[in-house]
Amino acid sequence: xxxxxxxxxxxxxxxxxxxxxxxxxxxxxxxxxxxxxxxxxxxxxxxxxxxxxxxxxxxxxxxxxxxxxxxxxxxxxxxxxxxxxxxxxxxxxxxxxxxxxxxxxxxxxxxxxxxxxxxxxxxxxxxxxxxxxxxxxxxxxxxxxxxxxxxxxxxxxxxxxxxxxxxxxxxxxxxxxxxxxxxxxxxxxxxxxxxxxxxxxxxxxxxxxxxxxxxxxxxxxxxxxxxxxxxxxxxxxxxxxxxxxxxxxxxxxxxxxxxxxxxxxxxxxxxxxxxxxxxxxxxxxxxxxxxxxxxxxxxxxxxxxxxxxxxxxxxxxxxxxxxxxxxxxxxxxxxxxxxxxxxxxxxxxxxxxxxxxxxxxxxxxxxxxxxxxxxxxxxxxxxxxxxxxxxxxxxxxxxxxxxxxxxxxxxxxxxxxxxxxxxxxxxxxxxxxxxxxxxxxxxxxxxxxxxxxxxxxxxxxxxxxxxxxxxxxxxxxxxxx
Numbered sequence: 001x002x003x004x005x006x007x008x009x010x011x012x013x014x015x016x017x018x019x020x021x022x023x024x025x026x027x028x029x030x031x032x033x034x035x036x037x038x039x040x041x042x043x044x045x046x047x048x049x050x051x052x053x054x055x056x057x058x059x060x061x062x063x064x065x066x067x068x069x070x071x072x073x074x075x076x077x078x079x080x081x082x083x084x085x086x087x088x089x090x091x092x093x094x095x096x097x098x099x100x101x102x103x104x105x106x107x108x109x110x111x112x113x114x115x116x117x118x119x120x121x122x123x124x125x126x127x128x129x130x131x132x133x134x135x136x137x138x139x140x141x142x143x144x145x146x147x148x149x150x151x152x153x154x155x156x157x158x159x160x161x162x163x164x165x166x167x168x169x170x171x172x173x174x175x176x177x178x179x180x181x182x183x184x185x186x187x188x189x190x191x192x193x194x195x196x197x198x199x200x201x202x203x204x205x206x207x208x209x210x211x212x213x214x215x216x217x218x219x220x221x222x223x224x225x226x227x228x229x230x231x232x233x234x235x236x237x238x239x240x241x242x243x244x245x246x247x248x249x250x251x252x253x254x255x256x257x258x259x260x261x262x263x264x265x266x267x268x269x270x271x272x273x274x275x276x277x278x279x280x281x282x283x284x285x286x287x288x289x290x291x292x293x294x295x296x297x298x299x300x301x302x303x304x305x306x307x308x309x310x311x312x313x314x315x316x317x318x319x320x321x322x323x324x325x326x327x328x329x330x331x332x333x334x335x336x337x338x339x340x341x342x343x344x345x346x347x348x349x350x351x352x353x354x355x356x357x358x359x360x361x362x363x364x365x366x367x368x369x370x371x372x373x374x375x376x377x378x379x380x381x382x383x384x385x386x387x388x389x390x391x392x393x394x395x396x397x398x399x400x401x402x403x404x405x406x407x408x409x410x411x412x413x414x415x416x417x418x419x420x421x422x423x424x425x426x427x428x429x430x431x432x433x434x435x436x437x438x439x440x441x442x443x444x445x446x447x448x449x450x451x452x453x454x455x456x457x458x459x460x461x462x463x464x465x466x467x468x469x470x471x472x473x474x475x476x477x478x479x480x481x
Contacts, residue, residue, distance in 0.1 A: 002087065003183035006036035006203050007043055010050035011196025013183075016043050022176050022203060027093030027322040028313050028357040036179050038204035044211050047200040051142045051169040052217050054197030059139045059167030063119040070115030070161060073192035077108040077185075084184060086314075088153055091178040093322040093358065094276050095313040106440070107157030107185060110456065113440045114165035121166065121461060123468075130475055136468040139167035140243055141219035143464065144212045146233070147182065148224040149175035149324050150279045156182040158440075159222045160189075160199055162460040168220070169198050171212055176205045177325055213237060220244065220464065224281075227378075227404070227449050234452070245453030245463050247281070247445055249378040250406030253399035254284030254435060255389075255421060258292035260411035261433070266300045268411060268435040269384065274308070274362045275436070277323050278332075278382035282407040282444075284435055286368075286375055287386045288395050294388055298366055301386075302348055305362050310353065322358040323381060329358040332381030339365050339374040344385070370398055378404070392421065400426045405447030409435050428454070 005013035006022075019037035026033045039047070058066070077084060084104035089096045094103075123135030145159035152174050163170045174182040186201045202208065213221050213236045220243035223233045230248040237244040254272050256265045272284035289297050313321035323329045329352065336350050349361030360382065368375050368385040375385050389395040399408065408425035411433055412418050422430040428446040431437065438444050438456070445454040453463045 002034060003180055003187070006179075007039060007047070008183050008186035008201040009043065009047045010200070011190050013187075014043065014046065016040050019043065019204070022179060024091070024179060025325065026090055027324055030326075030356055030358075033090055034180060036203045038176070039202040039208050041211075043202055044208065044215075047171045047202045048142065048212070048215050048217050050197035051171050051200055054195055055139070055141055055167075055169040058164070058169055058195060058198050061167075063121055063165070066165060066167065067115040067118030069189070069193040070111045070118065070164060073189050073194070074108040074111035074115065076188045076192055077104050077111070080188075081105060084153060084181070087184065088181055089313050091152055091180045092149065092324055093313055095318045095321045097316050097319055098276060103151060103153045106151075106154040109440045110154075110157040110161040114161040114460075117458070117461070118165040121465070128471075131471065131473050133469060133471045136470065137166070137461070137465045138468050139465055141168060142217050143168045143170045143220040143222065144215075144218045145170055145172040146209050146212070146221070146223040146225065147172065147174045148281075149177040150276060150281075152178040152181040153185060155224050156185040156201075158455050160185065162455075162464045163222075164194070164198060166461060166465040168464055171200045171202065173202055173204060173209055173212060176203065179203050209233070210236070214240070216240070218242060222453075222455075222463075223247065230451060243463065245445070245455065246451040247453075247455055248406070248449065248451040249281050249380070250283070250404045250427075250446060250450050251286060251376065251378050251402050252282060252284045252404070252407040252427060253286045253288055253409075253425065255288045255395055255399060255408070255410045256290065256293065256297065257410070257412040257414070257417070258290040259413040260293070261413070262293065262296060262300060264433060265411040266297065266304055268409065269301060270304065272409070272435045273384040274305070274320060274382050277321055279324060279328070279380055280436065282429060282436055282438070284407065284409055285379065285383065285385060286399070287384055288389045288399065289386055290395075291388050291390055294386075298347065298386065301364065305348055305364065308362055310359065310361070320362060320382075323360060324358070326358050328381065329360055332360060332379055332383060335374055335377070335379045335381070335383060336363055339368070339372065339383070339385075342372045342374075344368045344372055344374060349382075370401065376402070392417065396421065396424050400424075403449040406450035407431075407436075407446075
């Protein structure tokens with residue numbers, strides 16, 4: 001299932017070894033499993049030119065024809081879920097137990113959803129006395145997608161599916177740390193009937209991304225990444241008045257009241273911090289626990305965390321795998337040291353495992369205060385901060401005292417309070433008695449420093465198309481002279 005070349009351009013694999021080599025490392029043992037090359041200026045030009053050339057013809061297809069191709073691609077992905085999940089595990093180090101249910105399947109959901117609504121995209125008709133008017137939903141043109149390394153298959157489809165449904169074409173650049181999976185998405189789209197140039201994938205780091213964003217043929221940029229990177233990309237897009245969607249980081253609050261179902265609350269905290277080894281932007285890494293339930297919560301949390309099965313992510317029994325890279329592991333370790341030095345109480349984990357691969361224990365800090373670094377900055381690793389609170393008013397003020405606004409959740413048996421709290425949380429995606437479920441039918445995106453725009457759902461259509469208004473005069477034109 002491994003791709004046969006570094007890039008996928010104009011409907012076929014393309015290699016150019018003149019580009020800087022990018023080793024693909026399996027995080028579980030540090031071994032190189034593949035090597036791709038960064039896109040040269042020639043490869044970038046080929047990708048942009050093919051996307052530009054294909055766009056008009058792709059947009060000219062009726063929506064049902066575009067949708068049929070997307071739905072066929074979804075079917076192929078589902079048929080090959082095992083192979084694609086194996087590749088995702090090699091690319092990211094995430095346990096196969098996760099990738100079998102959360103990665104290629106999510107990509108298929110996006111392709112199926114947007115394929116299903118492609119035929120229904122349209123505008124409105126307005127009667128204006130004797131005259132009338134209508135609006136048309138038209139594509140933007142060539143879209144650039146820039147992916148993150150934590151969900152490479154999913155992100156390629158989350159960006160590609162709505163873009164293609166609206167009649168755009170796309171050049172997608174995956175993270176240089178996980179370059180393999182998006183190539184398979186491009187390959188499958190062509191197999192499903194997408195014309196050459198409709199969805200292209202090229203490799204590279206920041207310089208390649210910069211070239212794509214600044215290319216005058218680019219009409220829209222969609223980035224998933226860090227807040228720091230998002231600010232740079234958003235500024236570059238704004239300089240040329242390009243459309244932009246920024247899905248960035250977070251430091252999201254998970255608020256647990258003392259009447260919450262304890263077992264569900266602990267499950268949510270585990271999922272919100274340790275799934276994918278904590279490498280999820282929407283994670284609830286600030287776990288606010290009401291003081292009356294704190295001791296019981298910590299006791300149950302520690303007992304269940306001790307049961308984590310840490311091992312080879314290719315083994316279906318493993319439910320906690322390595323981090324994506326040695327670099328990300330080092331960043332996480334540095335935050336753990338800061339937590340200890342600033343006075344947080346380390347109650348579980350905190351150690352790198354003495355074995356090959358980028359493994360670290362799931363880590364839990366208690367008695368964390370709002371001013372500590374681990375409570376303010378996004379770590380993007382398996383580090384949970386547990387903070388005490390007394391009242392609803394107190395916890396809401398503290399939960400919103402952050403530059404981020406991606407996600408948030410509340411656990412309580414009082415549904416009136418639950419709705420009151422999520423209405424007050426300043427975040428784009430919120431859950432009540434649940435965490436981190438992101439079906440394609442719902443919009444996903446952040447407020448404040450966590451980004452602009454939304455992915456998925458009908459909301460994404462507005463970010464990959466624009467409205468054209470047509471006024472139809474039915475009477476002679478009058479003028480003052």
